[in-house]
Amino acid sequence: LKSKGKILLVDDDLDFLNMHKVILENRGYTVSTATSGNDGLASIRSEIPDLIILDLMMEKHDSGFSFSNKVKKDPLFKSIPILMVTSVAEVTGYSFTAEEDGYWMKTDDFLDKPVKPDVLIKHVERLIQKEKKK
Amino acid sequence: MSNKATILVVDDELGIREGCKRVLLQEGYVVQEAEDGNAGLIKAQQKQYDLLLVDLMMPGIGGMELIEQVHRLDPEIIVVVITGYATIETAVEATKRGAYDYIPKPFTPDALIAVVHRGLEKRALRLEALALHSEREQRLLELAGEKNRMQTIISCMADGVLVVNREEQLVLWNTAAEKMFSFSSTEPAGKSLREYIHDKSLNHYFKEVLHSKNQSVSMMTQEFCIEETGTILMANIAPVYDEEGVILGAVTVLRDITALKEIDKIKSQFVSMVAHELRAPLAAIEGWLEVVLSGEAGGDEEQNMKWLQRAKERAHALLVLVNDLLIINRMEAGKVAQKIETIHVLDLVFPIIDLLKGEADQKNVSIEVSFQDPLPPIQADKSDLEKLITNLLNNAIKYNSCNGFVRITGKREGPYFCLRVQDQGIGISSKDLPYIFNDFYRADNPVTKKIPGTGLGLTIVKKIVDSHLGRIEVESELGKGSTFTVLLPLDRK
Numbered sequence: 001l002k003s004k005g006k007i008l009l010v011d012d013d014l015d016f017l018n019m020h021k022v023i024l025e026n027r028g029y030t031v032s033t034a035t036s037g038n039d040g041l042a043s044i045r046s047e048i049p050d051l052i053i054l055d056l057m058m059e060k061h062d063s064g065f066s067f068s069n070k071v072k073k074d075p076l077f078k079s080i081p082i083l084m085v086t087s088v089a090e091v092t093g094y095s096f097t098a099e100e101d102g103y104w105m106k107t108d109d110f111l112d113k114p115v116k117p118d119v120l121i122k123h124v125e126r127l128i129q130k131e132k133k134k
Numbered sequence: 135m136s137n138k139a140t141i142l143v144v145d146d147e148l149g150i151r152e153g154c155k156r157v158l159l160q161e162g163y164v165v166q167e168a169e170d171g172n173a174g175l176i177k178a179q180q181k182q183y184d185l186l187l188v189d190l191m192m193p194g195i196g197g198m199e200l201i202e203q204v205h206r207l208d209p210e211i212i213v214v215v216i217t218g219y220a221t222i223e224t225a226v227e228a229t230k231r232g233a234y235d236y237i238p239k240p241f242t243p244d245a246l247i248a249v250v251h252r253g254l255e256k257r258a259l260r261l262e263a264l265a266l267h268s269e270r271e272q273r274l275l276e277l278a279g280e281k282n283r284m285q286t287i288i289s290c291m292a293d294g295v296l297v298v299n300r301e302e303q304l305v306l307w308n309t310a311a312e313k314m315f316s317f318s319s320t321e322p323a324g325k326s327l328r329e330y331i332h333d334k335s336l337n338h339y340f341k342e343v344l345h346s347k348n349q350s351v352s353m354m355t356q357e358f359c360i361e362e363t364g365t366i367l368m369a370n371i372a373p374v375y376d377e378e379g380v381i382l383g384a385v386t387v388l389r390d391i392t393a394l395k396e397i398d399k400i401k402s403q404f405v406s407m408v409a410h411e412l413r414a415p416l417a418a419i420e421g422w423l424e425v426v427l428s429g430e431a432g433g434d435e436e437q438n439m440k441w442l443q444r445a446k447e448r449a450h451a452l453l454v455l456v457n458d459l460l461i462i463n464r465m466e467a468g469k470v471a472q473k474i475e476t477i478h479v480l481d482l483v484f485p486i487i488d489l490l491k492g493e494a495d496q497k498n499v500s501i502e503v504s505f506q507d508p509l510p511p512i513q514a515d516k517s518d519l520e521k522l523i524t525n526l527l528n529n530a531i532k533y534n535s536c537n538g539f540v541r542i543t544g545k546r547e548g549p550y551f552c553l554r555v556q557d558q559g560i561g562i563s564s565k566d567l568p569y570i571f572n573d574f575y576r577a578d579n580p581v582t583k584k585i586p587g588t589g590l591g592l593t594i595v596k597k598i599v600d601s602h603l604g605r606i607e608v609e610s611e612l613g614k615g616s617t618f619t620v621l622l623p624l625d626r627k
Contacts, residue, residue: 014583015418015448019425022441026430035583087410087417114421117428 003030005050005128010040010067012055016085016113020053023117024124037067044077050128054107056086065106072106081108081127085115139254140164140181144174144200145189145216150239154187157243158250171195178204178211185212185253188233190224198228205232210260212253216241294367294388297374300344300381302327314365314388333358336369343373343384357391366392407574408459411589415452419445451586458590461521462573465597472515472601479512479519479544479553480505486524490531498537501527506545512622514602522598523553525591526618530557532585533616550604550621557617562610570608571596595620 007029011017014035021031032049034040040052052071056064064084071077084107101110109123141163143154151167158165166183168174172194178186186204190197201213215236217225225236234256237249288295294311298304303324315330331337336358343354354371368389373381422445431437480503487494487501494501523542530540538558545552562570566577574589576582595618599606602622610616 012583013414013418015444016421018444019418019421022425022430026432035580087413114417114424116424117430 002028004028006030006032006047007124008032008034008040008043008049008052010034010037010052010054010064011085012036012063016055020085020115020120023120027121027124029124037063037070040067041070044071044080048077049080050131051124052080052082053124054082054084055113056084068106079131081131082106083109083111083123083127085111085113087113138162138164139184139257140166141185141187141250142174142177142183143167143187144171144192144197145187146170146192147189150189150216153243154246157246161247161250163250171197171200174200175203178207182208183211184257185214185250187214187216187237187250189216190228191218198224198231201228201231201233210257210264212257214249214253294386294390296327296386296388297383298327298340298344298386299383302340302344304330305383311388314360314367314390316362331358332361339369339371340384340386343371344381346373346381364392365390366395404573411455411574412452415448415455418448419452422448447586451588454586455588455590458588458594461594462590462597465594465601472518474513474515476511477514477516477519478509479523479551480509482516482520482523483542483544486520486527490524490527493528494531494540497531497534499531499534500539501531502539502541504541504543509544509546510551510624512551512624514622518598518601522595522620523555525595526555526620529591529618530555530559530616532587533557533559533582535559538615546624547621549624551624553620553622555618556615558615561612561614561616562608563612567608567610571606 004027007024009017009020009024009031010033011020012035017033017035021033024031032043032047034043040054043049044052052068054064054068064086068082068084071080071082101107109127111120111123141158143151143158143165144167145151145154146169148169151169155165155167166177166181168177170192174186174188175195177183186200188197188200195203197215201215204211204213213228213233215225215228215233216239217228217236218239222238225233225238229236234253235249237245288306288308291308292310294314295306295308296304296311297306303326305324317330327340328337331340333356336356339354339356352372356369356371357366358369359366368391370387370389371384372386374383374385376382422441425431426438426441426445431441483503483505487503490501527540527542534540534557540558541554541556543552543554543556560579560581562577563579566575569575570577571592573593575592576587576589596606599620599622604620604622606621607619608616609619
């Protein structure tokens, strides 16, 4: 079976990391994981994925943010779409949207944790297709 | 009063004395006599007279001197001088020295009665004026006292008080207000309020209170911040009216609510922290259940069981967390009164080790108990102490390396009972060490990530130690292990 695409998951919560991995692998994606921003950067340097799924709050509250900034500033990586999966909505009552916050957050799409499997897949498919059309 | 007025006649001529006495007795006065200046003075010293009739030319001390002496005794005494034609000038001189009037010899009874009558009326008026004067003085004194009392009451208030007039100039304030606005006690009289209060909305309220047309504005409350000091004040502003209902000014009572605000902030932070800690495991549980329910396993029951097992683990961790939170809440709310009893610590240690044995066996961690013998008992709450030992031992096992050991020792150190729990675990970095007793604080590294914990265990330990007036110390080296030393006073007095 041919892989539908390579996805890098960056999350320090092992539950969500494994959960998302299960969901994505079941749909035929190849998944690699990292538990910190630095691990994530190391991972994309060795292999460029088709999509990065990123947690906003990891070791620090803005770890996901600084990671996405580094990725989008690097000419080699800036075309990799980033899907940010956050718990921010429930903590702050504020939901990020790609239209409102995508630019300054250097992120292509947002989802709130926990994500329903089919919602996750819908967003992942859309981001990867958009990327392939370019 | 005039009917009972007492009159002293001082004259060396018996005829004059007798004549005067007869006339004045008929008028209803009390009359006494003295034959010369000396005798007159002695009488005046013994008794208070309303009026003296004094002959100027007498042996012994003269009339002139007598006038001065009796005035010293009673400044309001009336002296009427009796004098011959030849001494009119001296009579005038006598009035200059305090005599009220003079009557030239010889005089008719009517002339005497008239001058005495006038003199006594004068005395009555003087006495009345004097009484009024002293009454007024008393009133003023009372008023000053009242003002003083009010000033004292206002000064003693912990709340600041500021009074302004219609022109918004400061007219009265207390020490607390001086401190709040950092002005000296003499400085701000008559100065505009705006020099001290920069808050726009507060100044607006002052205007509204001072210039409101009707009497509907009775009180306004406003919070504001003094930027220079960061003090947050709650101001109650009320207008002051005169009898006609015209606004004279406004009185403001200021309460420093900085500490309350700070507590409120800490509370909010704690609530948000708790909410975050609760939602993390809940979201994971929901996520795993979602994965199972949406059939990601594709009929692979073993896979489903694995995921459900994971959800159950997170649910359990959540339960532990909620329990810890409840313990902290009970301790902070003081709901559980400490039941201080005599405890032999060693008696508590073995049952706790039995409870933790399963976990220790999993990692093949051995536990060594080394207590001084004999060891005095301590005064403590049993369940608190159990919780303290459990949390410390639990950590020592949880963060230990496989095949490591834990040593728990008890000994006497001066006036303290010293309990020490030592492990060979992962240790705590110096970066993390200052924060380990904070709510929800967990050292963040790849090893701790795999070990479940609420971040509240040591918070509880610290609270228990504090409530027992003890001390806790930590020594730790990354990769080598940690030693927690708890010192509890043997004698809790």
